[in-house]
Amino acid sequence: MTDLNVEQLRGQFPALQQQVNGRTPVFFDGPGGAQVSQSVLDAMTGYLGRYNANLGGAYFSSHKTGELMVAARQAGADFYNAGSADEIIFGANATTLTFSFSRAIARDWQAGDEIIVTALDHYSNVSPWVLAAEEKGVVVHQVQVSEADCTLDYDHLQSLLSGKTRLVACTYASNTTGSIVDMQRVIRTVKASCDARVYIDAVHYAPHQLIDVQALGCDFLVTSAYKYFGPHLGVLFAKSEVLEQLRPYKVAPAKDLNPNRWETGTQNYEALAGFIAAIDYLASLSDDKSLSRRDQLTDSYRKIVLHEQTLSEQFIGRLASYPQVRMYGISDAAASDQRTPTFAFRIHHIEPRAVSEFFGANQVCIWDGNFYAQGLYEQLGLTDIGGVIRVGCMHYNTAAEIDEFFELLDQFFALQS
Numbered sequence: 001m002t003d004l005n006v007e008q009l010r011g012q013f014p015a016l017q018q019q020v021n022g023r024t025p026v027f028f029d030g031p032g033g034a035q036v037s038q039s040v041l042d043a044m045t046g047y048l049g050r051y052n053a054n055l056g057g058a059y060f061s062s063h064k065t066g067e068l069m070v071a072a073r074q075a076g077a078d079f080y081n082a083g084s085a086d087e088i089i090f091g092a093n094a095t096t097l098t099f100s101f102s103r104a105i106a107r108d109w110q111a112g113d114e115i116i117v118t119a120l121d122h123y124s125n126v127s128p129w130v131l132a133a134e135e136k137g138v139v140v141h142q143v144q145v146s147e148a149d150c151t152l153d154y155d156h157l158q159s160l161l162s163g164k165t166r167l168v169a170c171t172y173a174s175n176t177t178g179s180i181v182d183m184q185r186v187i188r189t190v191k192a193s194c195d196a197r198v199y200i201d202a203v204h205y206a207p208h209q210l211i212d213v214q215a216l217g218c219d220f221l222v223t224s225a226y227k228y229f230g231p232h233l234g235v236l237f238a239k240s241e242v243l244e245q246l247r248p249y250k251v252a253p254a255k256d257l258n259p260n261r262w263e264t265g266t267q268n269y270e271a272l273a274g275f276i277a278a279i280d281y282l283a284s285l286s287d288d289k290s291l292s293r294r295d296q297l298t299d300s301y302r303k304i305v306l307h308e309q310t311l312s313e314q315f316i317g318r319l320a321s322y323p324q325v326r327m328y329g330i331s332d333a334a335a336s337d338q339r340t341p342t343f344a345f346r347i348h349h350i351e352p353r354a355v356s357e358f359f360g361a362n363q364v365c366i367w368d369g370n371f372y373a374q375g376l377y378e379q380l381g382l383t384d385i386g387g388v389i390r391v392g393c394m395h396y397n398t399a400a401e402i403d404e405f406f407e408l409l410d411q412f413f414a415l416q417s
């Protein structure tokens, strides 16, 4: 049981080796999109450079493309611990997949039915459901966050459930505050009250914590590979029994078979190649090559979680020493197992954009704004004041980079006085 070898793995990421205006950039923008390893780049150019073809042809590159599709589904099944590779569906990104499934899922909703979304979610997992509900006369409820630590208000969720609830759409972790949702608890609560389907947005959760759809017993779960060291590609899990009950919007001549019938048009095969390489990269963080890929992933995530908790403790501990800073989210360093290393905060009297511009000019990539988490911003009253500053770490970030962040923060404050 070894720890993550961060120096070694950083060497695999070209973006982390470059110099920009004489400085090595610090990527604290992981929640917006991760850097990729050389193996991901090689897989994408390798496919596109030699085998670019469509499916179903009687020649080598088309055969190769068919094999790639099968391998990508298996990589997805290993990543999610799905019971079958046929439960994995690819699409342009998480938002597009969710819009597509919301149309199919809402087909049999009736006026007066109810659905539940949350204020902790990115609106990628809110707006598709709200729009589908509007068309059907379905009532939408929104679960609030507990403002003290920006976690999901589970009691409020419980109070909104009824026999009329058809769907609960919920994030697995907030892309703004890093709060992790106790998804076992959510699913248990929902299934105890009604037979609503549960649609999970695990886009922010995926690079930080291991997903296990069988342990969760969820109906749907979606992620985006560009958040976990792969290319721009949406990856959805849908339980076989549920897929059988749904009817997709598809073109007539395309075969009416799961899972392909959900994948409209031509797939992004080079992205599938990069996705497989990203899953293999994650698995390679385990030292035990005798394990199955799934077991290697379990081991890799054990290491990722340990490293990221150390970063969280360091960051939260240091940030707490600035009285002019207000943090949004779990601010107890001892509770860093309940959060990802994504931190949201504001500095008294200072526009978040001014802070991110100062850091950007020093090649430290942080964000400001609302990150499409509209429900959270509305509840916290942050909408008209520029949102928050977001610093998001990944497993390739280091304690030294956090030190650099705080040195710059001190410089920023010195310039203000």
Ligand SMILES: Cc1ncc(COP(=O)(O)O)c(C=O)c1O
Pocket: 031, 032, 092, 093, 094, 095, 096, 122, 124, 125, 171, 173, 174, 175, 201, 203, 204, 223, 224, 234
């Ligand atoms: C939590 C969360 N959900 C959904 C999305 C949307 O993902 P995509 O860009 O793949 O549509 C994002 C993107 O930032 C996100 O952070």
